[in-house]
Structure formats: C-alpha cells, structure tokens
Amino acid sequence: MTTTVPSPVHAPATTEPDLSGFTLMHRALRSGTRMLAEAVDGIARDDACDRSRQRGIVEFACAVLTEVRAHLEREDAALYRLVVVSADEWADLAPLSADHVELERLLQLAWAALPVFARCASTGAPLLAPVLTELAARLEAHLAAEEAIVFARIRAHVTGAELERCRTRLRAGTSTSRLLFLAPWLADQCHPAELRHVLAAADARSRLLLSLGQKRYAARRDAVLGA
Template identity: 45%
Template sequence: MTTTTSPTTSALRAPAVRGAVTELTDHALLHRALRSGTRLAADALTGVARDEPCDPARQRELVRWTTGVLAEVRAHAALRRELEAAVSRAVLPGEGPGPRPGGDAGLDAALARSRQALVLFAREVGTGAPLLAAALTELAALVAARLDAEEAGMLPLVDAHVPAAERDRAVRTARRLLPAGQDLFTVPWLLDACHPAERAAVLRTASRSARLVLRVAGARHGRTRDAVLGAVR
C-alpha cells in the first residue's frame, strides 16, 4: 500500500493470501473482517432482541457499527460482480459475462432488509431489534457462504487471468458505493480483525495515511466495538 492509495481501496484490490496476514491490504484480512463484522452485529442485535440492555449510547454505536459493515458488504458485492465479469471476459472471450454462480439476489435482498430494519432500530429499539437481528443473522450466513465460494473458485481465477489495471478499474467502481469518510470505520475495523501476533507486522507496513486514520479514529472505533459487545463503561 502506498501513501497515495486509500487503505480501503487496497484492501478491496489485494489478492487472496494464505497464512498470517502482514498488511492491511491483504484480501484475506478483508474477508475475515466481513465475516466477523456481520456476525458480531447479528449476535449483538439478537441479544438486544432478547432484552439485553441497550441504552441510547449503545443504540447509537450499534447503528454506527452496522452502518459501516453494511457499506462494506455492499461494496464488496459490487467488486465481486465486476471481477466475475472480468474473469468471464478473459476465460470466455466474446461470450459475455454469463451467469454468476449462486447469484447475488439473496444477498442484495438481505442487505435491503437489513438497511430497512436498521432505520427502524435507530428510531425505536424494542420494535426494530427483532427485525434487525433476523435480517443480520441471514446476511451474516450469506456473506460467509459467498466468501467461501470466492476463495474456492473466483479469486484464483482473478489472480491467474485478470490484469492489474482491470482489477483497479473494478475497485474504483466498487469504491463509488462507499460513503465519504468510510475509511474512519474501515481501517481500524480491519486492524481489529488481525490476530494479536499479526498486528505488529500490519502496523509496520501500514501507509502514512492509514496510520493517520488509526490515530484519529482508533479510540473511537474501540468505543464502538465495546458498546456493540455490550461492555460496560
């Protein structure tokens, strides 16, 4: 990652890796964060739906966390569609993108239900929590399944057949879906997904812009994560 490249863009672009994560740009780290981020939101809202305490401060942080994660899921789905089309053009030239294995209709519908339920939860916890918990639980399962399929099938083909310039174009298309300021959520969220033994290496390779984001937003993100988990302050 360079100082002129957004950490989020790099994370979306980087190829899959095996073993320990060493950079914020490792695609494996983004997949790990997507899995854990959706599952954490689903588990937290399930607890709230079952009458776990949720004061206004925790409610706000749950909304913030879920909003950030949903934005990342949406952008990643868009990137996957772009890369699948690029693989299809490279492997089957002249035949168009063709059908996508499994498609994204179910994921898109779960995202829409999650966004609708999030609006309701932001207004009223008691009414919104059960709906949001159900939507996020479904979404977390779909995200995990789609990531498993990517890692087993699509990403090796991307690495083998899609030029770097075309990957960059796919990333730019996906980036347009992310709201301004998303890096303030994404960069500390990715670092959170590192195992303790990985953090030093990841911080050592982080760009100047990523380190600045971490200084500005790291503590704020920690408070959000703790509130999502229900930690008492």
C-alpha cells in the same frame, strides 16, 4: 439457438498475486455481520441495551452494511472482471451473481429495519435480528464460494501487478469517512504478528487514518459487544 463463445486459453500468471488484503476484508465482513446479528438477537431476547449501546450499534451497523454493499457493487465486479473474459466464464459465476440479488434484498430489509431499532431497541430488535442473522449466513456462504472459485482463478491467471492495479482503483473510490472506519476495523481482525506486517506495508495516510479512527471504532465495537 444459443451460440457458445469458446473460452480463451489464459496465460499463467507471471508473478504471484497477493490476495491477503481481500482475504482480510472478507474476514472483517464475516466478523462484522456476525457480531451485529448476535448482538441484536440478544437484545430481541431482552439483553440490556441502554441509549449509548443502541446508538453505537446503529453507527456500527450503518458502517458495516455500507461495506457489504460496496463489496457487492465494486469489489466483486472488479475481481470478476480480472478472471472472466467469455460468456461461458460468466455463466460459471451465475451462482455468485444470484447471491448478489439475495444479499441486496437482505440489505434493503436491514436498512428498512434499522431506523425502527434506532427509535426503539425493544421494538426494532425483533425486526432487525432475523434479517441480520440471515445476512451473516448468506454472506458467509457467498464469500466462501468466491474464495474457492474467484480467488483460485486469480492465483492461476492474474499477475501481481494486475491485481495491484485493481486494488488501487478500488481504494481510489473510497471516501475518507469510510476509511476512518475501515482502517481500524481491518486492523481489529489481525493477530499481533499479522498487524505488525500490515502496518509495515501501509502508507503514511493509512496509518494516520488508523490512528484517527481507532478510538471511535473501538467505542462502536464495544457497544455492539455490550462491553
């Protein structure tokens, strides 16, 4: 016999939570995986790929795949705990948890194929391209579901202060080397007016990391794009 734990009545949020940073991260995850999938698929179909482009794609892929895994392991878990306090509510998120299993499988396949691509692009691209293509598609679906279900609950039941504490904990666990990629990557997703707003709200350390990481990030991105 299964015992059902009744869902508590959530108190409404007293201040509007700001999800713009999480939304921006989702935009970067979508963009990064899609760019990689398209680039490597093109190389599998005989697009040009010299040693410099090959190296840039590998570096960009390592950074993006690291952020996809961090999202699954840290961000999702942190956000879910803000809105889930009963067994019934965990059951509601079962499809998202199932996504994690499949996305982790694809990440493992991508990490396994990436060294082959790093040694020989023409050999590795046909192995890596379909994995990245499926990863991009499944991640898109996962993020869309998360925004529809989890973000909606956060807006309804989580205060701005609670969400900010969650964001602070996540930021504290991020290494400087990751931030040197993350800062320019996120900035690259913004249109000019949005970027001005983001920079105005950023602290001095974040602006410094953006400045320090921008040139290397741009070189990696341009390698992926074949620019």
